[in-house]
Amino acid sequence: MSSYALFKKDLASELRTRYAINSLVMFIVVTISVILFSIGNEKISDFLSGGLFWVVIFFSAMSGLSRAFVSEEERGTTLTLQLIASPTTIFSGKLLFNLILVFAMNIVVALLYSALFDAFVIKNLSLFLYAFILGNIGIAIASTLIASIIAKASSKGTLYPVLSFPILLPLMLTLIDLTKQSMDTTTFSSSYIELAILGCYDVVMIAASYMLFDFIWKD
């Protein structure tokens, strides 16, 4: 309940300050436009368009998701949060906010992408949806934890993607593979291993996050 209250505080704050939403929207629009311009009249393969889809999502996440903790640190409200809630509550609230933000952002990206790229055709929609949901959860958990780590660093902007890349790499590679399979009429049963990898990634990340966050949060 306390985590939900923190989520509501963050949502109200975001709607007033537009800290993350503006940068996310601009980033999505600019990235997709750049890809469209660079392709021009060329035909790109289906699989390449699937890979580019996750590239857009990765960099969009890097531009907006660190805000959960960085905005608190920049405004000096980190201590205030430490005075009103336990580390578990803080992490849960921030994670909930990032989950909503990731899902909203990626749904917009997916809709824009399928409208603008003819090559991006999903043939096995249920497989893609499973991958999309598990992938978004993984991105949200990992980026929330990394945001809490880099919030106290001096060069937050560059450190965030640099630190996120190795942690998100196994997730991204699996997601690209699953997207490729979902564009290739692969049956659901033959993708169980990749889906299991995504599920395991999410479980490991959430467990590691709650174990580590106490140490990250307290000096």
Add this chain to the structure above:
Amino acid sequence: MSSVEIRAENITKVFGRRLIFKDIDFSCKTNGIYGISGPNGSGKSTFLKIITGIISPTRGKVSHTFDGKEIDSDDLHNYIGYVAPYVVLYDEFSAVENIHFFSKIRGINFTQEKLDVLFQHFGLFDRKNDLVKGYSSGMKQRLKFIFALIHSPKILFFDEPTSNLDNSGKEKVYQTVKEESQNNIVIIASNEDSDLALCSTVLELQDYKKLITEN
């Protein structure tokens, strides 16, 4: 009557190679006003943060008990009220919104009457719906007292409590400190003689700044 106790044993804090203080023993066993004093940079705020559990000491142990039972570190924030120049409230919300959000996150309920009494007491009632962004530094300091008192904490930490306040604000703070000390522990960290005059005992941090001898 229920009682809270704070016990800090052999507290040492070192930042990098710089010793802040060494081997401090500090305890608050009964309700009252306790003082922490020392010149700028002596570590008053650091010591307060250590005894509130916000940061860890390099060496030593801090324990908080309520009715003889150790308070879980995850629940400690509900026993503590904290006012300091470096506590920042959310500029984009009004004073009332700030207090409502904080209370919901804490998971506590308070009556509108109590909130109104506090806003009246600290002279912010007419401006309670204004955004904090538009507050002066003195008004923000007054709001921090409401933030610290709304959940009726058992331990109050006031770091430089009268900074940025005018004379009437200082009077309100001293009145609050005296009232709260009847039923709670109040710890004041300050250099102001008028602040420290309220305290029954004062810990002088300068006495704990021994040089580290290199072996």
